[in-house]
Amino acid sequence: MAKPISIEVWNPSGKYRVVSTKSMPGTRWINLLTAQDCRVEICTEKKTILSVEDILALIGDRCDGVIGQLTEDWGEVLFSALKRAGGTAFSNMAVGYNNVDVSAANKYGVAVGNTPGVLTETTAELAAALSLAAARRIVEADQFMRAGLYDGWLPHLFVGNLLKGQTVGVIGAGRIGSAYARMMIEGFKMNLIYYDLYQATRLEKFVTAYGQFLKANGEQPVTWKRAATMVDVLREADVISLHPILDKTTYHLINKDSLAIMKKEAILVNASRGPVIDEAALVEHLKANPMFRVGLDVFEDEPFMKPGLAEQKNAVIVPHIASASKWTREGMATLAALNVLGKIKGYPIWSDPNRVDVFLDEKSPPPSACPSIVNAKHLGLTTSKL
Numbered sequence: 001m002a003k004p005i006s007i008e009v010w011n012p013s014g015k016y017r018v019v020s021t022k023s024m025p026g027t028r029w030i031n032l033l034t035a036q037d038c039r040v041e042i043c044t045e046k047k048t049i050l051s052v053e054d055i056l057a058l059i060g061d062r063c064d065g066v067i068g069q070l071t072e073d074w075g076e077v078l079f080s081a082l083k084r085a086g087g088t089a090f091s092n093m094a095v096g097y098n099n100v101d102v103s104a105a106n107k108y109g110v111a112v113g114n115t116p117g118v119l120t121e122t123t124a125e126l127a128a129a130l131s132l133a134a135a136r137r138i139v140e141a142d143q144f145m146r147a148g149l150y151d152g153w154l155p156h157l158f159v160g161n162l163l164k165g166q167t168v169g170v171i172g173a174g175r176i177g178s179a180y181a182r183m184m185i186e187g188f189k190m191n192l193i194y195y196d197l198y199q200a201t202r203l204e205k206f207v208t209a210y211g212q213f214l215k216a217n218g219e220q221p222v223t224w225k226r227a228a229t230m231v232d233v234l235r236e237a238d239v240i241s242l243h244p245i246l247d248k249t250t251y252h253l254i255n256k257d258s259l260a261i262m263k264k265e266a267i268l269v270n271a272s273r274g275p276v277i278d279e280a281a282l283v284e285h286l287k288a289n290p291m292f293r294v295g296l297d298v299f300e301d302e303p304f305m306k307p308g309l310a311e312q313k314n315a316v317i318v319p320h321i322a323s324a325s326k327w328t329r330e331g332m333a334t335l336a337a338l339n340v341l342g343k344i345k346g347y348p349i350w351s352d353p354n355r356v357d358v359f360l361d362e363k364s365p366p367p368s369a370c371p372s373i374v375n376a377k378h379l380g381l382t383t384s385k386l
């Protein structure tokens with residue numbers, strides 16, 4: 001028999017049973033669920049990544065909805081179990097949902113929620129931080145100081161790259177990619193080249209207007225270019241940041257061949273998903289090109305790194321913390337809970353997942369809607385008129 005899973009229970013007499021596979025920041029999400037007759041069960045197991053078996057035990061015989069995490073494998077086994085338990089709703093506490101087999105969810109009629117928007121600026125800020133840390137060799141310099149090696153200013157000490165006037169390349173100019181681009185353009189007066197399947201019209205307009213502003217003030221205007229192929233970005237950009245979704249088209253988008261096209265002193269940043277980069281090829285490239293630098297928030301075999309990466313001084317590496325600001329993490333928990341609640345209650349789907357602020361205002365009750373359900377169309381769910 002499987003080992004029982006430890007849980008914490010809120011509102012034990014609630015009519016609807018909602019399970020969260022992890023404790024999540026803040027209490028608003030719990031209060032919103034319990035106020036609408038949900039019994040909330042939060043898994044308190046110490047292990048970081050729950051297995052499918054652990055989650056099956058959490059779902060049990062009766063479960064209306066689950067809030068899960070990007071580390072979990074949500075496929076056929078879990079969605080069929082959720083359906084058997086009477087469940088109709090699942091939400092990732094994340095905007096990315098490459099850990100979810102949406103066709104399996106469709107097969108069992110389970111709505112799949114995600115948490116767009118609330119993490120856009122926070123994630124873009126971390127990508128900007130990684131860009132700066134890599135450009136100015138901040139981690140290397142910090143380690144040097146702590147090791148007591150600093151014995152005076154020197155003309156060659158930790159010389160890095162100036163960003164102003166250079167070109168920032170963005171691959172995947174959606175919500176986060178566009179926010180990152182704006183930060184780098186407005187903050188450091190970089191020119192933009194981007195590659196996306198769709199035109200980033202608002203971003204283009206912003207760069208045009210900002211360029212005009214700079215020109216009117218006697219400064220060099222910034223420019224933008226939409227690349228016809230990703231190769232143009234790889235060839236032209238000094239700093240490249242990756243922000244696409246992870247799917248078949250973006251798996252190993254950056255590999256041995258694409259790395260070879262990039263400038264020898266370029267900076268590559270990844271705060272999207274690890275498998276967008278062939279990490280073994282990246283390690284070889286870092287070894288062969290000491291002036292090439294990377295800033296990584298995500299890894300191909302998370303939580304592990306490919307052999308050799310940790311030893312590379314030209315890599316800045318952090319543990320998937322791009323969305324880790326208090327406001328954002330509490331907001332992600334709220335959106336995930338409201339996705340599950342809304343589906344259980346039969347609420348419609350919010351009409352624009354890019355405009356979810358109204359769900360995050362703690363001073364007023366959220367709209368009676370699911371903030372973002374990625375398979376709403378497939379399940380024939382009604383959209384809110386609001």
Ligand SMILES: NC(=O)C1=CN([C@@H]2O[C@H](COP(=O)(O)OP(=O)(O)OC[C@H]3O[C@@H](n4cnc5c(N)ncnc54)[C@H](O)[C@@H]3O)[C@@H](O)[C@H]2O)C=CC1
Nearest residue numbers: 096123172173174175176196197244245249271272322323
């Ligand atoms: N490191 C972290 O903590 C975080 C990582 N993420 C990752 O960032 C991703 C993007 O998030 P958002 O910007 O909110 O999503 P989004 O959907 O607004 O943007 C993704 C963009 O990628 C583009 N794209 C798709 N396939 C492409 C391809 N083959 N080549 C070039 N572009 C392509 C899309 O057209 C879209 O514009 C998420 O899916 C998630 O995996 C998101 C938040 C935090």
Ligand SMILES: O=C(O)C(=O)CO
Nearest residue numbers: 093094095096119323
């Ligand atoms: O939201 C996501 O997709 C993350 O990676 C964590 O914020």
